[in-house]
Amino acid sequence: MEKKMKAIVIHGYGDSNVLTQEQVDIPELKPDEVLIKVHYTSVNPVDWKMRSGLLKDHMPLKFPAILGIDVAGTIEKTGSDSKKFKVGDKVFCRADVSNGGSYSEYVAVNEDNVAHAPESISLKETAALPVTAGTAWSSLFDTANLNSGQKVLITGASGGVGIMAVQFAKKAGAYVICTTSKPNIELLKSLGADEVIDYTEGDFSLKVSNVDVVLDTVGGETLQKAHTVLKKGGILVAIAGQPDISLAEKHGIKATRLSVQTDGKKLGEIARAIDEGKLKVVIYKEFPLERIAEAHDLSESRKAVGKIVVTVSE
Helix, strand or coil: CCCEEEEEEECCCCCHHHCEEEEEECCCCCCCEEEEEEEEEEECHHHHHHHHCCCCCCCCCCCCECCCCEEEEEEEEECCCCCCCCCCCEEEEECCHHHCCCCECEEEEEHHHEEECCCCCCHHHHCCCHHHHHHHHHHHHHHCCCCCCCEEEEECCCEHHHHHHHHHHHHCCCEEEEEECHHHHHHHHHCCCCEEEECCCCCHHHCCCCEEEEEECCCHHHHHHHCCCEEEEEEEEECCCCCCHHHHHHHCCEEEECCCCCCHHHHHHHHHHHHHHCCCCCEEEEEEHHHHHHHHHHHHHCCCCEEEEEECCC
């Protein structure tokens, strides 16, 4: 095996032009790690927020840095203490950027954070899952304890997290309300949404009330208004901004910002849900690794419906 690999490296914060392809050392394995050959990754908003320095106060990068969190690939090598996987297994996980992200041919990941890939979808589709499905799952079930018969509002539901959240919530037996723009209404209905509100045609908070759970993926003014649509005792889970605790107390609700820790066990549950429920992964556009800057620009434009997938090595 060669000791070098291609990777997209940044040497400082900036726009997408700081993303440069280089030859770097293949990671050395710790005993409890596995080396994964990355076939596909994806671009998430957190990627360009880290790149631009927006998150440097609480997620500082050590340069040179390799970004990228989503991983879908095959086991290339196992550490001396690794027992869960064998060479050639198809797997998926979240890469740790501080240990080398997934904009690279290989990543080293603690085996406890890795899961076997779903069997019913391709590795390309699987690359869309670790961040978005992990976030949606953690928000709805680990944090909000969503149950059958409850009513949930998902704002910005045509994004990567929203698309998975709609399907998870419907599969759990919830009544699902979404906000999006007009072009995406039929897509969300096809994924199981019971009501879809076009946020461009008036204030959604005047059309929704008495919900048990809100998952806000938008932030800003949308997040502020989301505090008002919950029933007393309901819960607001925010992933794109900090909820207003005083406003939450005023309305008699609980509000929290999600911090996702997606380990291999949780990804395994997601894989089983995918295989049992035939849930749909929506890919908006694909790019080769060499065009990662374009993928970042598209994500930053907020025009993507679903996921932006990046091919690293097929």
